[in-house]
Amino acid sequence: xxxxxxxxxxxxxxxxxxxxxxxxxxxxxxxxxxxxxxxxxxxxxxxxxxxxxxxxxxxxxxxxxxxxxxxxxxxxxxxxxxxxxxxxxxxxxxxxxxxxxxxxxxxxxxxxxxxxxxxxxxxxxxxxxxxxxxxxxxxxxxxxxxxxxxxxxxxxxxxxxxxxxxxxxxxxxxxxxxxxxxxxxxxxxxxxxxxxxxxxxxxxxxxxxxxxxxxxxxxxxxxxxxxxxxxxxxxxxxxxxxxxxxxxxxxxxxxxxxxxxxxxxxxxxxxxxxxxxxxxxxxxxxxxxxxxxxxxxxxxxxxxxxxxxxxxxxxxxxxxxxxxxxxxxxxxxxxxxxxxxxxxxxxxxxxxxxxxxxxxxxxxxxxxx
Numbered sequence: 001x002x003x004x005x006x007x008x009x010x011x012x013x014x015x016x017x018x019x020x021x022x023x024x025x026x027x028x029x030x031x032x033x034x035x036x037x038x039x040x041x042x043x044x045x046x047x048x049x050x051x052x053x054x055x056x057x058x059x060x061x062x063x064x065x066x067x068x069x070x071x072x073x074x075x076x077x078x079x080x081x082x083x084x085x086x087x088x089x090x091x092x093x094x095x096x097x098x099x100x101x102x103x104x105x106x107x108x109x110x111x112x113x114x115x116x117x118x119x120x121x122x123x124x125x126x127x128x129x130x131x132x133x134x135x136x137x138x139x140x141x142x143x144x145x146x147x148x149x150x151x152x153x154x155x156x157x158x159x160x161x162x163x164x165x166x167x168x169x170x171x172x173x174x175x176x177x178x179x180x181x182x183x184x185x186x187x188x189x190x191x192x193x194x195x196x197x198x199x200x201x202x203x204x205x206x207x208x209x210x211x212x213x214x215x216x217x218x219x220x221x222x223x224x225x226x227x228x229x230x231x232x233x234x235x236x237x238x239x240x241x242x243x244x245x246x247x248x249x250x251x252x253x254x255x256x257x258x259x260x261x262x263x264x265x266x267x268x269x270x271x272x273x274x275x276x277x278x279x280x281x282x283x284x285x286x287x288x289x290x291x292x293x294x295x296x297x298x299x300x301x302x303x304x305x306x307x308x309x310x311x312x313x314x315x316x317x318x319x320x321x322x323x324x325x326x327x328x329x330x331x332x333x334x335x336x337x338x339x340x341x342x343x344x345x346x347x348x349x350x351x352x353x354x355x356x357x358x359x360x361x362x363x364x365x366x367x368x369x
Contacts, residue, residue, distance in 0.1 A: 022287065070261050073219025076168050081226075198245075226268045288337040
């Protein structure tokens with residue numbers, strides 16, 4: 001079986017990037033940003049005057065979130081595909097994800113609080129104060145569990161992503177201590193619980209991963225199939241199941257997740273598909289996707305609000321502010337990536353790589369043949 005990824009690499013690096021994954025991630029991030037600009041109350045008058053076909057397209061950009069979940073499942077499963085999880089390895093893995101993701105997220109929290117204050121001053125609105133308990137809850141991705149409103153609405157997905165990572169790490173640790181059949185049964189039961197929660201058959205716990213877990217693990221099946229742990233066709237059956245679930249419930253989220261899994265599966269086995277989104281602008285968008293996801297509510301939506309404050313509900317200015325919001329947001333996201341995110345990525349590798357390497361070396365004598 002020919003796979004277009006480097007099976008020797010313990011973690012995706014600049015020399016072994018998945019161009020298809022980066023392209024999908026960049027497109028999903030831009031779609032989510034445009035969705036929020038489109039649904040901003042400042043754009044309400046222009047939105048109402050827009051043709052129905054365009055409203056339908058831009059109004060579904062929120063589905064980029066489901067693409068994120070499938071991509072994350074694939075990337076994290078690929079990262080852990082050769083891991084022998086020990087306490088040292090788990091600590092190194094968590095450290096890498098934390099250094100990679102947390103500082104940009106924390107800086108965005110600080111910027112959001114500052115932007116809320118400045119917006120209140122510019123637009124002459126009351127300042128909505130966020131208490132220290134809420135800030136601390138956000139710092140550790142616990143705001144939904146503890147009942148605090150999101151400082152930025154996009155933060156809810158980051159809370160789930162962290163849970164996905166930790167649970168998959170735990171499952172990989174369990175895989176070395178139980179039989180393959182028991183491990184497979186555990187995954188099936190978790191998947192069924194997730195689908196049952198999504199369908200409303202099991203009550204949902206606010207802030208818990210279960211509702212979306214099946215989308216994440218669907219992406220993971222692509223990495224598992226590529227490493228030979230499950231049949232090569234399994235991801236496509238899982239993708240078909242997601243599509244069927246969405247069609248049966250008349251909800252697009254599982255359909256989009258299933259299509260994303262099918263595209264990832266095709267990309268893994270067909271290098272031409274993997275390279276299909278390798279154009280430099282698309283890859284650039286993929287590289288800044290996390291920064292774009294973080295900063296777009298701060299930059300674009302505030303620009304729209306200021307434009308509306310200055311020019312009212314003029315259709316011309318509403319559309320101009322949307323285009324300007326998108327352009328300025330991309331520029332700010334590029335700067336944020338270069339100045340904040342990229343240094344964190346580099347630091348995460350420098351800190352965690354030696355630790356993970358030593359953890360693997362110590363675990364190898366105890367590994368199963």
